[in-house]
Structures are given as C-alpha cells and as structure tokens.
Amino acid sequence: MRHFLNTADWTRAELDAMLADARAMKKSPIGDALKGKSIALLFLNNSLRTRTSFDIGVRQLGGHAVVLSPSGGMWPLEFEDGAVMDGEAEEHVKEAAAVLSRYADIIGVRAFPKFADWNEDRKDKVLNAFARYSAVPVINMETITHPCQELAHIMAVEDQLALEGRPGTDGKKFLLTWTYHPKPLNTAVANSALMIAAKYGMDVTLLCPTPDYVLDERYMTQAQKDCAANGRTLTVTHDIEAAYRGAEIVYAKSWGALPYFGNWAPEKPIRDAHRHFIVDEEKMALTNAALVSHCLPMRRNVKMTDAVFDSAACIAYEEAENRLHVQKAVMRAVVRN
Ligand code: CP
Numbered sequence: 001m002r003h004f005l006n007t008a009d010w011t012r013a014e015l016d017a018m019l020a021d022a023r024a025m026k027k028s029p030i031g032d033a034l035k036g037k038s039i040a041l042l043f044l045n046n047s048l049r050t051r052t053s054f055d056i057g058v059r060q061l062g063g064h065a066v067v068l069s070p071s072g073g074m075w076p077l078e079f080e081d082g083a084v085m086d087g088e089a090e091e092h093v094k095e096a097a098a099v100l101s102r103y104a105d106i107i108g109v110r111a112f113p114k115f116a117d118w119n120e121d122r123k124d125k126v127l128n129a130f131a132r133y134s135a136v137p138v139i140n141m142e143t144i145t146h147p148c149q150e151l152a153h154i155m156a157v158e159d160q161l162a163l164e165g166r167p168g169t170d171g172k173k174f175l176l177t178w179t180y181h182p183k184p185l186n187t188a189v190a191n192s193a194l195m196i197a198a199k200y201g202m203d204v205t206l207l208c209p210t211p212d213y214v215l216d217e218r219y220m221t222q223a224q225k226d227c228a229a230n231g232r233t234l235t236v237t238h239d240i241e242a243a244y245r246g247a248e249i250v251y252a253k254s255w256g257a258l259p260y261f262g263n264w265a266p267e268k269p270i271r272d273a274h275r276h277f278i279v280d281e282e283k284m285a286l287t288n289a290a291l292v293s294h295c296l297p298m299r300r301n302v303k304m305t306d307a308v309f310d311s312a313a314c315i316a317y318e319e320a321e322n323r324l325h326v327q328k329a330v331m332r333a334v335v336r337n
Contacts, residue, residue: 002337003131003138004330007147007192008222012199018333019155022325025060029325033332034063040104041141043069044111044126049296050141050148053324054108061328066104079129093126097133106331107134110141112186118261122216137334139327145219146188148330149295150196152322156315157249160291166248170201171232173288175247178208179303180275184256184264189295191219193251198226198234205235207243209274212257212267240277244286252279252294252304279304284313293319 007015025031039058043051055065068074077096078089085092100107109130113121127143140147154169161167174197176190194215197204204227208214214236227234237243244250260267278301279292292308293316300306308314 001135001137002334003140004147004334005127005131005138005140006145007150007196007199014333015151015154015199018151018326018329019158021329021332022151022155022322023159025328026322026325029060031060032062033328034058034061034105034335037063037105037335038103039063039065039106039108039139039331040100041065041067041108042074042100042110042130043067043141044109045142047110047141049320049323050110054141054327057324057328058331061331063105063331079125093129094133097130098135101135104136105335106137106139108139108141109143111143112188113144113261115184115256115264116262118216118258121261122218137337139330139334142186142188144186144188144191145195146192146295148323148327149189149319150192151326151330152319153193153251153293153295154196154200155322155326156293156318157291160315160318161248169197170230172202172248173205173246174202174249174251175205175207175243175287175290176251176253177243177277177279178213178274179252179254179277179279180271181254181299181303184260184267184271185254187215187255187258190253190255191215193253194219194223194234195226197249197251198223198230198232201230201232202249203227203232203235205237205243205247207237207240207277209238209270209277210257211236211238212259212270213255214258215255216258240283241286244283244290247287247290250279250284250287250290250292252292252298254303275302278302279308281305281307284308284311289313291315296320
C-alpha cells in the first residue's frame with residue numbers, strides 16, 4: 001500500500017505515468033477503474049476545487065465519495081498520541097482512521113496549519129496520523145504541501161508549452177513569486193510549486209520581500225537537491241526585475257513569513273509595504289513570454305491584475321481543470337499499489 005502524501009515520495013517516472021494517465025482521462029473521462037470503490041474526503045478546511053473535483057472524479061470512474069467535515073457533524077478529533085482526552089475532542093484519529101478504512105478504499109485529508117507555531121505545524125500531524133493509522137491509502141488534499149496542485153500545474157505547463165512549440169520543462173526559468181494578501185496564508189502551495197519545478201528540471205527562482213519569507217528548509221533543501229541533480233539552480237532573490245527577467249513560467253502565491261507564526265502583528269507592516277509584488281503587465285513584459293498561473297482562489301488586482309489573469313498567458317483555468325484529471329490518476333495509482 002502506498003499513500004500519496006508528498007510528490008517527493010514518488011519518482012519522476014511515477015509522476016510522469018500519472019500525468020500520462022491523467023491526459024488519457026482528460027480525453028476520455030468516463031471509466032470503471034474505481035467501480036464499487038469509495039473515498040472518504042475529510043475536509044478540516046474550506047474548499048471549492050478540491051472537494052468538487054474529487055467528488056466528480058471518483059464518480060466518473062464508477063466510485064463513490066463521502067465528504068466529512070466538522071461543520072457537517074463529524075466528531076471533533078484528537079491527533080496527539082497518548083493524549084488525555086478531557087477537552088473538546090470526542091474521538092481519536094486512531095479509531096477514526098481505522099473505522100474509515102473499514103468502509104472506504106481511500107481516505108483524502110485536508111488539514112491546514114493552525115498558524116500558531118510553525119515547529120508544530122511542520123510536523124503535519126493530522127495527515128501523518130491518518131497515514132499511520134489507516135489501513136487504506138491516504139491522499140493529501142492540502143496540508144503543508146499540496147501535491148495534487150503540483151501535478152495539475154506541471155500538466156498545464158507541459159501541455160501549454162507543447163502547444164506553443166517550446167516543449168519540455170527542462171532548463172526553463174521558473175519564477176515563484178510571493179504576492180501581497182491581507183492575511184498570512186499557508187505556505188503549502190509555495191512549498192509544492194518550488195518542489196515540482198525543481199523535480200521537473202527547471203531553473204527555479206524564489207522571489208520574496210525579505211529573507212523571512214524564504215520557505216521551510218525542508219522544502220528549500222529538497223528543491224536544492226533536485227535542482228542540483230538536474231544540473232539546474234535554485235536562486236532566492238528580493239529583486240523583482242532580476243527575478244522576472246527571462247522567466248518562462250511565473251507562479252504567484254502569497255504566504256505568511258515563518259518566523260512570525262503565532263505572532264502575526266509585526267509581520268503586517270512588512271507585508272503591507274510589499275503590495276507592489278502584484279503580478280502586473282509591467283513585470284510580465286520583462287519575461288520571456290512567460291506562462292502565468294495561480295492555484296486559486298485568488299484575490300484579483302491584489303495578487304494579480306485583471307489584465308494578466310485574463311490574458312492568453314494565464315493557464316490557471318487549465319490548472320484548475322487538471323485537478324480533476326490528475327486526482328483520478330492519483331486515485332487509480334494508489335488503489336493499484
Ligand atoms: N486550489 C485549491 O486547492 O482550491 P480549493 O481550496 O478551492 O480546494
């Protein structure tokens with residue numbers, strides 16, 4: 001049995017096989033690969049795309065989805081081993097995972113950080129607890145990484161580059177840019193964008209306001225390792241012009257600076273001073289006809305201007321659609337393994 005928790009656990013060849021499967025299902029969506037099978041989708045946080053695409057995807061393959069969420073009446077769960085359960089939680093994840101495994105063939109988990117202490121959040125306790133106690137494969141539907149988004153993004157990039165007659169990601173300049181958002185957000189998609197770009201042989205640039213916005217060393221190290229193995233580079237910069245110049249893919253995302261976890265007030269003036277990190281036409285003009293994307297949801301004219309988002313360069317809708325196709329491929333892969 002194999003879980004799908006992080007793309008770092010899967011080889012490029014294995015991910016390529018999933019992408020090939022996803023492309024086949026994009027052309028021919030209906031099948032019976034999951035006939036008679038069920039997936040339990042546990043959402044501890046909001047979702048539009050993930051919830052809809054998993055639910056519809058499993059149905060398109062003949063299976064069935066059950067969505068569970070605290071607001072939908074699920075018992076509050078405890079995730080700490082050895083906890084004395086005299087607080088809010090009525091059920092331990094040990095029982096919840098074991099019981100769901102008796103009903104469902106796959107368990108999907110969405111559990112964002114609590115944003116109080118990064119040293120705790122980086123342990124990804126909810127996902128890892130389900131992985132430990134489940135007897136069936138667990139899929140990460142976004143915790144502190146977002147591997148399904150990674151696959152959807154790389155599929156959109158590869159397909160659009162091929163359409164434009166400049167195929168392949170190898171050696172392309174990939175820019176991951178921090179953008180302003182009024183609230184400090186999860187680093188999951190940024191961690192994921194960094195890792196998949198490195199794994200797929202790109203020269204990766206991380207643009208952020210100050211060194212405090214550099215991502216967790218676990219993901220920086222993984223990306224650095226993959227870049228080196230591919231003969232590519234990982235560059236961190238705070239220079240907007242240098243970062244955009246020559247970029248072929250621009251990925252926009254906002255995230256909270258890790259040193260301020262749990263103490264966000266001093267971070268606010270820093271983020272407020274960097275509203276100009278918005279992805280706009282002027283910055284895009286510095287690129288090498290870059291594709292641009294965002295995982296969505298996205299605040300228009302805060303993170304990216306309407307003109308850029310609504311331009312032909314933007315592949316965000318392709319990426320969002322690909323969530324459906326790649327997740328079907330992931331579900332097929334984990335039930336086969
Ligand atoms: N990109 C993404 O995961 O979207 P949702 O949060 O709407 O699921």
